[in-house]
Amino acid sequence: MTAFLSIRNLSISLQNGERILRSVNMELARGEVRGLVGESGAGKSMIGKAILGILPRALKIDEGEILFQGKNLLNLNPRELRKEIGANAALIPQDPLTALNPSHRIGRQITNRLVDILGWSKGDAVKRTYDLLDEVRIPDPKRVINSFPHELSGGMRQRILIASAFAAEPKLIIADEPTTALDVTVQKQILNLIGEMQSRHGTTLLFVTHDLGVVSKVCQSLSVLFLGKVIEDTNVFSFFDSPTHPYSKALLAATPKYTDPESDLIPVSEEILNSVKEEVVQLDLEWSNGR
Amino acid sequence: MVDTPRNINRKIGLRMWLSGGWLLFLLLATLFAPIISPHDPLAQDLFASRLPPFWMDGYEATYYLGSDSLGRDVLSRILYGAQIALLVALIASTATCVIGATLGVLAGYYGGWVDLVISRLVDIWMAFPPVLFAILLIAVLGTGLTSIIIAIIVIDWTRFCRVIRAETMSQSAMDYVASAKAAGRARFGIMIKEIVPNVLPTIVVLLTLEMGIAVIVEAILSFVNLSISTDFPTWGGMISEGRTSVHQAWWVIVFPLITLFLTVLSFSQLGEGLKDRFDPVLR
Numbered sequence: 001m002t003a004f005l006s007i008r009n010l011s012i013s014l015q016n017g018e019r020i021l022r023s024v025n026m027e028l029a030r031g032e033v034r035g036l037v038g039e040s041g042a043g044k045s046m047i048g049k050a051i052l053g054i055l056p057r058a059l060k061i062d063e064g065e066i067l068f069q070g071k072n073l074l075n076l077n078p079r080e081l082r083k084e085i086g087a088n089a090a091l092i093p094q095d096p097l098t099a100l101n102p103s104h105r106i107g108r109q110i111t112n113r114l115v116d117i118l119g120w121s122k123g124d125a126v127k128r129t130y131d132l133l134d135e136v137r138i139p140d141p142k143r144v145i146n147s148f149p150h151e152l153s154g155g156m157r158q159r160i161l162i163a164s165a166f167a168a169e170p171k172l173i174i175a176d177e178p179t180t181a182l183d184v185t186v187q188k189q190i191l192n193l194i195g196e197m198q199s200r201h202g203t204t205l206l207f208v209t210h211d212l213g214v215v216s217k218v219c220q221s222l223s224v225l226f227l228g229k230v231i232e233d234t235n236v237f238s239f240f241d242s243p244t245h246p247y248s249k250a251l252l253a254a255t256p257k258y259t260d261p262e263s264d265l266i267p268v269s270e271e272i273l274n275s276v277k278e279e280v281v282q283l284d285l286e287w288s289n290g291r
Numbered sequence: 292m293v294d295t296p297r298n299i300n301r302k303i304g305l306r307m308w309l310s311g312g313w314l315l316f317l318l319l320a321t322l323f324a325p326i327i328s329p330h331d332p333l334a335q336d337l338f339a340s341r342l343p344p345f346w347m348d349g350y351e352a353t354y355y356l357g358s359d360s361l362g363r364d365v366l367s368r369i370l371y372g373a374q375i376a377l378l379v380a381l382i383a384s385t386a387t388c389v390i391g392a393t394l395g396v397l398a399g400y401y402g403g404w405v406d407l408v409i410s411r412l413v414d415i416w417m418a419f420p421p422v423l424f425a426i427l428l429i430a431v432l433g434t435g436l437t438s439i440i441i442a443i444i445v446i447d448w449t450r451f452c453r454v455i456r457a458e459t460m461s462q463s464a465m466d467y468v469a470s471a472k473a474a475g476r477a478r479f480g481i482m483i484k485e486i487v488p489n490v491l492p493t494i495v496v497l498l499t500l501e502m503g504i505a506v507i508v509e510a511i512l513s514f515v516n517l518s519i520s521t522d523f524p525t526w527g528g529m530i531s532e533g534r535t536s537v538h539q540a541w542w543v544i545v546f547p548l549i550t551l552f553l554t555v556l557s558f559s560q561l562g563e564g565l566k567d568r569f570d571p572v573l574r
Contacts, residue, residue, distance in 0.1 A: 049469075052472075052473040053472070053473070054469045054472050054473050057402065057403070079477075082475045082476075082477065083475065085473060085475060086473075086474055086475015086476075087475065089473070090473065090474070091469070091470055091473040091474075093466040093469065093470055094466065095466055098465045098466045098467060099465075099466035099467050099470055100467055101467045101471075101485050101488070101489065102467075102489060103488035103489050103491075104488070112484075113471075113474045113475075113476075116476070116480075117474060117475045117476060118475075161470075
């Protein structure tokens, strides 16, 4: 049986040839919650964007396939891709402050998508919006629906974005660092909310983050990305018990311990970084020779 | 968690009242000029030349703001001159705005070769000295109202294009655009429904500024006698004529100047005020 979402040999590079992703492989089963972890610049957001077809124009896909329910998304024309993604997948974006259109009222932003793109009736869409806002525990939904985004706090906006992502019952949701822009107390509420919504709706979730703590709370499996290369692909228990790759070990050791504030922070050692970098240089050499 | 109570019905403010009031007054003056003007703006009366305004010695009844060296009534000429000024302001700036903003949005949103073509065109265009360009154009097209309007459009669309392109680009980079795309909206739909409403406040401000600029350009062209024929009063024409007798009859040049000044100022202030009301974030 083919996986629900599988990424095979995905390579992405900049126009100038610099490689962003290096033959990435990843599989998600139906209903799985997978964390995609890596430091900034590792290319983790780009995987999510590639799946949704919203890669920045400066990037090009060199090779690979993204099989979503058996269809290779990279072979679809823009129209088919829009249809496939619009109906079956959704994004919870990183920055709630810019992810809502400042010119439109909240209610309209959620319902428009259902009405214009998925062909719902206006009445159904409005009813669904109320239900969703209720589900993400927004007090006084009537007022919120008639508000403009700037009138709401960051946490509220992220709740709205979550509601909006779940609106059309998508089978796949990509959460691109959904808690990074929020302060710590709100982060926890939002994480719980995403977890709760995911288990209630049975959605497959790809959770992009740089926070291992978040992964341990929400995810079942994870892929560790470093320099555009998946260096570890495992389930959460074995990762936190016995990471195999030296970089993963170093990452875990580097996690600050809140229980012991006196302890020193341990950075990932140069040695490990250099060994991965050498590996990558070798890979790129083979890659450019192969072309 | 809803931060502030909603307060859309914000006060209009003194600035909006004053600028809007002046423009409304001009509009009414334009419409009713034949009724309210004390004199025929073209009628010459050499026995009544260079009469001073009403508070000075030598004032003669109904020449409220004095008369020029040919004995034409200054007030009547200002009122009739408003017709040309407002007509040019409205038509020329609206057309300029539509053309410039459309090209700007297209360039900023689609990028790539569309942007390349439009931006290079703007660059080349802006390399021409504008006044020379206008004079050249009118030399080719001949004088007249249509020529002035065309000249303003041709010179000024680049101003809109540049600003709106930049604004569109910064809006296009926002997450809400990526979200809309991931939600399955088509590119053209995103441009119209997501981006244009956010660029609109900037367009409105530019439009009102452009109205002020159009009034000035028209005055400049009248001043160098390249506007419509001297048969019809224009503010620029009056300033040009008043220049020769400024020591004997300063009122001939000062009143049209004040009118011009207030009008341009009102347009720009109106634009600022409208922006505050249009922009959902500032509102």
